[in-house]
Amino acid sequence: MVILPDAPWRHRPGLAPLTHALGAGRARWVGGAVRDTLLGLDVSDIDLATVHPPEEVIRLCSAAGIKTVPTGIAHGTVTAVTSGTVVEVTTLRRDVATDGRHAIVERTDDWREDAARRDFTMNALYADPATGEVFDWFGGLDDLAARRVRFIGDPYTRIAEDHLRILRFFRFHARFGDAIDDAGLAACVARANDLMALSRERIAAELLKLLVAPAAVPVVALMQAHGIFRPVLPEIDADGVARLAALAAREMDAAIAPDPIRRLAALLPPSTAEDVGARLKLSNADRRRLIAATAGAGDEGARALAYRAGPDIAHDRLLIAGADVAPIRDWTPPRLPLSGGALVARGLAKGPQVAAALKRIETRWIAEGFPEAARVETIADEEVAGPA
Incomplete structure (x- = not known):
């Protein structure tokens, strides 16, 4: 039995009353919080999976004085806000139909069935809030230990369910991966054209997250070499990858965040x-x-x-x-320590010539390295006086 390590997020205010309200064995931590805790990483988002339907989650939370917001109730998700801590609580689901962009889901009370609809094995890990016991049906613990991003089941099937998983595969590999999973890579390459069916907003959101992942540069190079970008971003070529690599090196040298x-x-x-x-x-x-x-x-x-x-x-x-x-x-x-009024006071008539003179003064001020006000006054006098 694997036990979820203790972590600061597990002591956030309000979590214990929430899991108590949902009932022992009726809700489990799931996804990123479990994955990142096992990797020793900080946890930001907290998700619970539960056998309760959304209406029952709302009722149980209300009875315990916990605020809920029906943020995604059509898909079984309720947001619980407890003592300032925000938790997404989602009813166990299984896919009824998918078209690569959206899924029609229905309730289930089978934990394994809920796990089976997720994308990667490392994201299908659940943990009991009370005991910390980790539940793993698809080898996610072994993949996590090997730093291997692997689709649950057949990669082609997972991609057919949601085409965005192509980009997610590479983003998660850039964040967590070591050696690439060959079966996953082959499926992504074969189905790259499926990206054209996605909204550009979803593509952008995933790409921007990928670009700041720890191994973004080699992963983007891998994607470009295998034609992943070609259907939706053909502008990205080998020269662009080289510019990205150079930029990333400069960011690191300058200690500037990507x-x-x-x-x-x-x-x-x-x-x-x-x-x-x-x-x-x-x-x-x-x-x-x-x-x-x-x-x-x-x-x-x-x-x-x-x-x-x-x-x-x-x-x-x-x-x-x-x-x-x-x-x-x-x-x-700094701000230019001179106003148009100061030039009018020197004798310039109000109008375009004041703006033109200010522009010339500003240009000289910049060229001289932004000197102090006294030098600017001298420059202004020279500009108003005109050529000697």
């Missing part, structure tokens, strides 16, 4: 960023950042770039271009 939009920008030829951002239906902010990140470092210097584009965009562009980011580390771009 960022998914920055890494996506490195993967893409600059001319394609706008089209890809629209196709993936990224937020407006992420689209703008993706496009800006591919624009190059320029030739004014790191601080000038940070002043004009903002520190975040400057970091993106400098890192992707292979330029030094040290000058803008912990540096906040």
Whole structure:
């Protein structure tokens, strides 16, 4: 018998009253919380599987004074909020029909049947809240020990149920994997065209998570070499993978956390960023950042770039271009210590010439390395006086 190790998340306020309300043996921890605890990783999301239907979960929680929100009740999921701790509670299910994008499910009281509908063996581990006993029907514990991401049962069947599992296979391998599972890889390669049936939002969400996984670079290289991206992101080529690898090395050298939009920008030829951002239906902010990140470092210097584009965009562009980011580390771009009113007071007439003069002064100020106000005053005097 394998016992789930103790972990800080298991002592979060409200968990004991929740599992007590659902009843001994009637609910089990499942999925990422169990997997990550066994790997010694921090746990963020907590999920419970239960034999109770959603209506009974709501009734039992209400009787115990626990708030519930019917976040996914059509699929059997209720969110319990207990003493500030949030837990997704989902009724045991089995698939009735799938089309690669959505599944029709119905209740079951069979724990193994619920586990069988999950994607990978390491995600189909359950644990009893009271005893900590771990339940494993498909070899997930052995796969976890081997750092092997393996589909439950036939990989082709799992992919046919949900095409997104192709990308999830690679994302989980980038996060947890060691040696690739050959059967899983072969199925993903054979069914890569199935990705075209997915919404671009789902593809984007999975890709952005993959790009910041610990082994993102070798896994993306593997995907590109096997044509996984070709059906939905043909812009990603070997050159893009090389740019991503170089960027990741620079991020590590500079002790800068990986960022998914920055890494996506490195993967893409600059001319394609706008089209890809629209196709993936990224937020407006992420689209703008993706496009800006591919624009190059320029030739004014790191601080000038940070002043004009903002520190975040400057970091993106400098890192992707292979330029030094040290000058803008912990540096906040200053504001030009001069106003249009100061130029009017020097004799300039209000109107376009004030704006033009301010622009010239700002350009000189940037070129001189953002000197203090006294120097700016001198520059302003020179600009107003005109050529000697």
